[in-house]
Amino acid sequence: MSGTPSYVPKSAIGKWFESRLPIMGLVHSSFVAFPVPRNLNYLWTFGAILAFMLGAQIVTGVILAMHYVPSATEAFASVEHIMRDVNFGWLIRYLHTNGASMFFFAVYVHMFRGIYYGSYKAPREVLWILGVIIYLLMMATAFMGYVLPWGSMSFAGATVITNLFTAIPLVGTGVAHWLWGGYAVGDPTLNRFFSLHYLLPFMIAGVVGLHIWALHVSGQNNPEGVEVKDVERDTVAFTPYATIKDLFGVSVFLIVYAWFVFYIPTYLLDADNSVQANPLVTPAHIVPEWYLLPFYAILRAIPNKLVGVVALGAAIVLLAFLPWLDTSSVKSGKYRPVFRVFFWLFVACCVGLGYLGSQEVSDTATLIARILALGYFGFLLVVLPLLGVFEKTKPLPASIADAVLAKTKPAEAVAPPASH
Amino acid sequence: MNRLTTSILALALTAMGASAALGQDAEDQPKPARQSWSFSGLFGTYDQAQLQRGFQVYKEVCSNCHRLSIPFRTLADPNGPAYSEAQVKALAASYQIVNDEPNDKGEIFKRAGTPADIFPPPDAYPNSQAAAAAFGKAPPDMWLLAKARKYERGFPWFVFDALPFDQYQEMGADYIYAILNGYTKSGDAQWNAYYPGHRIAMPQPIVDGAVAYTDGTPAKLDNYARDVAAFLSWASEPTLDTRKKIGFRVMIFLFALAILLYLTKKRIWSKLH
Amino acid sequence: MSSAVIENPNRRDFLFITTAAVGAVGAASVAWPLIDQMNPDASTLALSSIEVDLSPIAEGQIVTVKWRGGPVFVRHRTKKEIDDAVNTPLSELKDPQTDQARVQKPEWLIVSGVCTHLGCVPLGHEGQYDGWKCPCHGSVYDTSGRIRQGPAPLNLPVPEYAFLTATKVKIG
Numbered sequence: 001m002s003g004t005p006s007y008v009p010k011s012a013i014g015k016w017f018e019s020r021l022p023i024m025g026l027v028h029s030s031f032v033a034f035p036v037p038r039n040l041n042y043l044w045t046f047g048a049i050l051a052f053m054l055g056a057q058i059v060t061g062v063i064l065a066m067h068y069v070p071s072a073t074e075a076f077a078s079v080e081h082i083m084r085d086v087n088f089g090w091l092i093r094y095l096h097t098n099g100a101s102m103f104f105f106a107v108y109v110h111m112f113r114g115i116y117y118g119s120y121k122a123p124r125e126v127l128w129i130l131g132v133i134i135y136l137l138m139m140a141t142a143f144m145g146y147v148l149p150w151g152s153m154s155f156a157g158a159t160v161i162t163n164l165f166t167a168i169p170l171v172g173t174g175v176a177h178w179l180w181g182g183y184a185v186g187d188p189t190l191n192r193f194f195s196l197h198y199l200l201p202f203m204i205a206g207v208v209g210l211h212i213w214a215l216h217v218s219g220q221n222n223p224e225g226v227e228v229k230d231v232e233r234d235t236v237a238f239t240p241y242a243t244i245k246d247l248f249g250v251s252v253f254l255i256v257y258a259w260f261v262f263y264i265p266t267y268l269l270d271a272d273n274s275v276q277a278n279p280l281v282t283p284a285h286i287v288p289e290w291y292l293l294p295f296y297a298i299l300r301a302i303p304n305k306l307v308g309v310v311a312l313g314a315a316i317v318l319l320a321f322l323p324w325l326d327t328s329s330v331k332s333g334k335y336r337p338v339f340r341v342f343f344w345l346f347v348a349c350c351v352g353l354g355y356l357g358s359q360e361v362s363d364t365a366t367l368i369a370r371i372l373a374l375g376y377f378g379f380l381l382v383v384l385p386l387l388g389v390f391e392k393t394k395p396l397p398a399s400i401a402d403a404v405l406a407k408t409k410p411a412e413a414v415a416p417p418a419s420h
Numbered sequence: 421m422n423r424l425t426t427s428i429l430a431l432a433l434t435a436m437g438a439s440a441a442l443g444q445d446a447e448d449q450p451k452p453a454r455q456s457w458s459f460s461g462l463f464g465t466y467d468q469a470q471l472q473r474g475f476q477v478y479k480e481v482c483s484n485c486h487r488l489s490i491p492f493r494t495l496a497d498p499n500g501p502a503y504s505e506a507q508v509k510a511l512a513a514s515y516q517i518v519n520d521e522p523n524d525k526g527e528i529f530k531r532a533g534t535p536a537d538i539f540p541p542p543d544a545y546p547n548s549q550a551a552a553a554a555f556g557k558a559p560p561d562m563w564l565l566a567k568a569r570k571y572e573r574g575f576p577w578f579v580f581d582a583l584p585f586d587q588y589q590e591m592g593a594d595y596i597y598a599i600l601n602g603y604t605k606s607g608d609a610q611w612n613a614y615y616p617g618h619r620i621a622m623p624q625p626i627v628d629g630a631v632a633y634t635d636g637t638p639a640k641l642d643n644y645a646r647d648v649a650a651f652l653s654w655a656s657e658p659t660l661d662t663r664k665k666i667g668f669r670v671m672i673f674l675f676a677l678a679i680l681l682y683l684t685k686k687r688i689w690s691k692l693h
Numbered sequence: 694m695s696s697a698v699i700e701n702p703n704r705r706d707f708l709f710i711t712t713a714a715v716g717a718v719g720a721a722s723v724a725w726p727l728i729d730q731m732n733p734d735a736s737t738l739a740l741s742s743i744e745v746d747l748s749p750i751a752e753g754q755i756v757t758v759k760w761r762g763g764p765v766f767v768r769h770r771t772k773k774e775i776d777d778a779v780n781t782p783l784s785e786l787k788d789p790q791t792d793q794a795r796v797q798k799p800e801w802l803i804v805s806g807v808c809t810h811l812g813c814v815p816l817g818h819e820g821q822y823d824g825w826k827c828p829c830h831g832s833v834y835d836t837s838g839r840i841r842q843g844p845a846p847l848n849l850p851v852p853e854y855a856f857l858t859a860t861k862v863k864i865g
Contacts, residue, residue, distance in 0.1 A: 038692070063730055077489075080564070083659070084494070085735040088726035090659040091666070236692065244685045247716075251678040258674055262667025263462065264589055266567060266657075267582050271592070274568035274656070275560070284616075355575065493739050536739035677719060680712040687708060 007033075030216055035235035036242045037222035039404045043113040044220070045249025046106050052250050053103040054208060058201050060096040061145075068148065070194035072187040075150035076276040094265040100142050101268050102257045104291035107135060115322070116343055118331030119221040125323040127214040132320040134207050139292065139316075141200040144193040146289060147185075151273030156286050158185045158193070164299075167309040184279060224403045225332030226396055233401040285360060293357030294350050298376070300361060301369035311373070318380050325380055327388025335394040342383045349375035452571065452598030452614055455646070457590050459653060462668070465661045466654050471501040473633055474651025477644050478562070481626050485542055485551060485559040490655055493535035499661035500654050508535050515540055557621040566592035566649070566656040592656070593649040600626060600645035742865030744857065747801065755817040757806055760864050764806030764814050765852060766825075767862075770836060774823065775799045778837035785841075788848045792837045795851050803854055803864065804838035810845035825849070 007028035009015045018024055067086050069078035082089035111131070114120060120128035147158040162179045166172040181188025219228055228234045236242070260267065268290065272283040288296050295312050302308035318325070333340045349372045356369045397403035458467040475495065478488065492512040495503045503511070512533035517540055523529050533540070545551035548558035560568070570591040573581060581588040595614070602613040603624040612620040629639045637643055654660070733741075743760050745767060750756050755768045770778075778792040779799075796802055806814050813829035820826035820842075822835035832843030839848040854864045 059727065063727060066731070067734075081734075081736065084490075085737075087729040087732055087734060089730060089734070090663060091726050092730060094663075240688050241692075244681065244688050248678065248681040248685045251674060251681050255671070255674045255678060258667065258670050259584070262663055262670060263584070263587060264582055265663070266570070267589065269567075271568050271570035274564040491736065491739065493735075536736070673715075673719060673722075677712075677715050680708070680715055683708055684712045 030212075030238075031243070032237065032239040034216060034238040035219070035228065035231050036238050037220055037228060037234060037400050038236045038241075039222050039224060039400050040220065040242070040245075041223055042245075042249055043109065044222075045246045046110040046113065048246035049106045049250055049253045050103070050110060051208065052253075053099060053106055054201070054205060057096065057099050057103060058205070060092050060099060061198070061201065063092050064096055065194075065198060068194075070148070070191050072150060072190055072277070075148060075190060079149045091261070094261045097269065098257065098260040098265060100145065101289070101291065102253070102260070103138065104142070106253070107138060108291070111135070111319075112347060114221075115346075116333040116340075117221055117223060118225055118326065118328070118333070120323045121326065121329075121331050122323070123218045124214075124221060127211060127218060128323055129320050130207055130211040130214055132316075134204055134211060135319075136316065137200055137204045137207065141197060141204065142289065142291070144197040144200070147190065147193045148197060149273060150190065150277045151270075152275045152277050152281070152283050153270045153273040153286070155185060155277035155279065156272075156282050157288060158189060159282075160286065160288075162189075164309050164312070167306045169306070186279070221331060222400060223332060223334060224397055224400055225330065225335065226398075226400060226403070229399045230401065234399055287358050290354065290358070293355075294353035294376075295357075297353040297357035297369045298373045300357070301366055301373045311377075315376060318377075322380070322384070326384040327386075328384075328391060328393070329388070330393045330396065335396055336387070336391060337394065338391045339387050342379055342387070345375065346379040349373075349379070449616065450613060451573070452591070452594040454588065455590070455594050455597055455649075457593055457650065457653070459650070459660055460590050461587060462584070463664065465664070466500060467650065468500075468502045469635060470647050470650045471654050472503070473635065473637060473643070474647035474649070474654075475501055476633070477626070477631050477648040478651055480631050481644075482562060482648065483539075483542060485545060485555075485622075486562045487541045487559075488539045488655060489561050489563045490658075491536060491538050492533060494658060496535070497658060500658055501651070505535075512537060555621050559622065562652055562655065564656045566596060566653040568592070568656075569595040571595050590653065593653045596649040596652060597645045600648070601641065742863055744861060744863050746861055748860040752800075757814075758864070760852065765864060766802070766804050766806045766817065766838070766849075768802040768804075768817070768836075770800050770802055774836040777822070778835060778839075781835065781837075781839075787840050788846070790837075790839060790848055795837050795839075795848070797854075797856065801862070802836070802838060803862065804849040804851055806849070808832055808845055809840065809847040809849065810843070815849075 007018075007025040009018045009024065014024070064082065067078065067082045067089065069075055079093070082093050084090075086092075114128065114131070143157065143161055147154045162176055162185065165175045165179060168175060177183065179189070180186065181192060270287065270289075272285075275283075287293070295315055298315050299308045299312045302311050328336060328339065330336055333343055352372045353369060353376065356365050356372070359365050397406065458464055458470065478486075482488075492508050492515075495501050495511070496505055496508045512535050515533040515537070516530040517533045517537045519529055519531050541547065542551075545554065545559070552558040571594075572578070573588075573591065580586045598614040599612060599620070602615065603609065603611065604613050605611040609623040610620055611618055626641060626644050628641050631639060631644060633639055633643070637647075741761060743758065745756075745758050747767070747769070750767060750769045752769050753771050753774075755766055757764045757766055759765075768774075775792070781792075783789040783791065792799075795804070808815050808827040808829065810827065810830055810832050813827050815825035815827040815832070815834060817825055820833035822833060822841055824833070824835040824838060824841075826833050827843065827845065830844050832845035833841050834845075834849055835841050837848075838851075840846070852864050854862050856862050
């Protein structure tokens with residue numbers, strides 16, 4: 001961005017190197033001098049938290065792969081071998097399994113924050129779509145990772161998710177056989193899932209690179225939803241201001257993460273996954289991991305197989321079209337009183353669907369799930385497009401600096417108008 | 421903040437309403453009661469004497485049908501039953517193990533066990549098919565039973581179970597304890613109060629006086645159930661003691677780090693304006 | 694006292710340094726489990742000693758047993774082999790060591806079967822000293838497992854072992 005002090009190497013070696021590979025300059029402009037809106041709240045630290053979680057998952061995952069055996073006969077025992085015999089194996093495995101949940105928790109906060117503050121709106125559409133791609137890759141990675149311990153829920157999950165593809169007319173069964181490498185989930189499936197589970201995180205890291213690149217082109221959105229007008233008044237330097245705030249955010253997040261890992265490590269794990277997979281027996285009560293429950297509830301709410309699968313896919317893919325579904329020119333929910341109500345209803349729909357996804361099927365549950373699924377799609381397809389036309393928004397502040405000063409120093413802001 | 425509180429409250433009410441509407445726990449299926457365990461809570465650790473008694477119950481009763489796929493050596497774990505090396509060696513040697521590789525003549529042979537070996541399957545049921553043929557259902561391997569039998573507590577209890585100072589994670593042990601005490605219909609050895617549907621494939625396995633304890637603990641079913649549930653909890657999660665010990669240090673450290681980072685953040689941001 | 698003037702910058706430095714130091718300690722503590730996980734695990738350590746029954750090993754025979762993932766040679770030496778080993782002057786040896794220092798009972802030689810050059814497994818009853826000869830780079834060992842010719846710098850190491858009974862030895 002213009003107006004930022006550029007990096008000048010001090011030493012002769014530094015100059016020599018920088019003229020050949022200007023990587024220090026890139027780091028400096030991206031993570032030191034990069035101007036950050038001064039009014040970001042703690043919800044904006046989740047970007048850093050997510051970067052940390054991706055790193056943590058890759059490190060613990062690479063280590064687990066050193067001890068894990070991707071074979072239908074040995075996978076289950078090899079995970080228990082990690083838990084019992086490998087030095088600190090229990091720690092690394094619990095960090096990884098709970099890390100997946102923490103990663104999703106953080107990504108959901110990050111996404112809902114983006115929706116509430118309209119972070120997907122121009123000029124950040126590509127930034128948002130890259131985010132949706134990351135989310136899709138995360139789901140694929142998490143799903144395949146969940147299969148690896150080869151517990152009975154792993155097996156059931158692999159079976160159910162891959163069977164979604166059989167809903168495709170004509171070629172569905174062929175596609176499923178192709179995914180399995182056989183006539184059912186088995187050894188070839190486990191091996192390819194292991195391979196892809198190892199690959200995908202690096203693809204996520206690549207898309208995260210693009211996501212950050214796009215972020216640095218458009219600059220960050222902020223709680224007021226007004227763009228930076230004056231770099232001097234509206235922004236602060238990424239380092240030290242955003243860096244230290246992000247570090248604090250990560251440290252608080254780590255407390256929650258550590259609580260799960262050290263004190264309730266199996267809380268989020270399904271009991272049935274402590275039973276080795278048996279292709280001839282399906283557990284009585286099939287549930288996916290919590291972070292996929294809302295989509296699972298949508299799938300179950302629809303009585304037709306193909307339509308259910310399409311709805312499941314649409315629930316995710318529609319997110320990529322948010323920049324165009326939301327027609328309002330005002331970004332932040334702070335200045336959109338009606339949107340705000342619908343936003344929280346949307347969150348309630350997602351949570352409600354998640355809860356129903358974890359429950360056994362009953363007529364009442366299916367009925368409620370249908371209502372909530374209607375709410376989910378209604379928000380995206382009806383409410384957001386119409387609100388842009390009908391909603392009466394509140395007046396926006398003139399600039400980020402004005403909004404900050406009005407909040408922190410109300411007395412001063414009132415006394416002499418426009419004299420900061 | 422106010423708005424946030426209201427929203428969260430609204431969400432909680434929605435969920436509670438939904439769960440009430442579903443109300444599917446109406447059948448006469450009692451949930452196992454919560455027991456007090458030495459290994460629950462922030463600082464809970466396994467009770468060695470209890471684990472040794474529990475192992476005695478396993479060895480004298482359960483092991484006739486249930487396998488326990490752990491190596492003998494782990495019984496010497498100082499955070500577990502903490503048997504001496506000599507005791508474990510003697511125990512291992514009392515089992516006959518099929519050797520991994522054939523001998524020089526190419527014959528598969530059995531040899532005395534060593535501490536590195538895993539408990540062999542029960543003599544009566546060398547594989548799960550044999551056991552299934554006898555009972556209609558294979559007796560499960562017990563090494564992970566305490567984790568595999570964690571039962572669902574439902575909303576809103578599962579929320580509280582995750583929180584510090586309540587931190588209820590011992591549903592597996594409670595379930596095992598409840599099942600062993602659940603044979604309450606006289607004349608029907610396969611009716612169990614806590615088993616889903618009440619028809620359990622395992623006939624009542626243990627009654628008062630079945631195992632003679634040597635440490636003065638009364639030879640009562642209640643004690644057997646408690647001790648074997650504790651032992652199986654250890655077998656499924658032998659690293660619990662270490663985990664909590666390290667965890668406590670990690671939590672203290674992280675709180676200190678977070679406070680320091682907060683103060684540093686305050687200091688740096690105070691330069692603004 | 695001008696403590697207020699001095700204290701402020703000092704306290705700030707103290708805060709920054711403490712935070713950085715605590716963070717560094719945390720990062721270092723996290724590193725240990727990540728490194729230690731590559732060390733031999735509990736199931737491997739449990740197999741770190743083995744017991745070998747010597748009774749079926751005939752005089753002159755070499756038996757190779759697997760110990761800690763690699764070969765160990767157990768050689769029931771003949772009278773001639775013992776004499777050859779004992780009567781070799783130390784001055785002829787590259788890595789001087791008496792035969793007595795390498796055995797507990799003269800008829801039983803127990804040595805690691807890993808060539809001290811680059812880790813290949815030498816072949817028994819080969820080479821001009823009738824000890825071992827390594828197929829990789831031609832190192833020759835005598836009937837005491839001592840290096841006599843070739844690129845290997847050291848004798849075949851003697852693992853820790855003990856006779857449990859006259860015919861049973863525990864290695865490791």
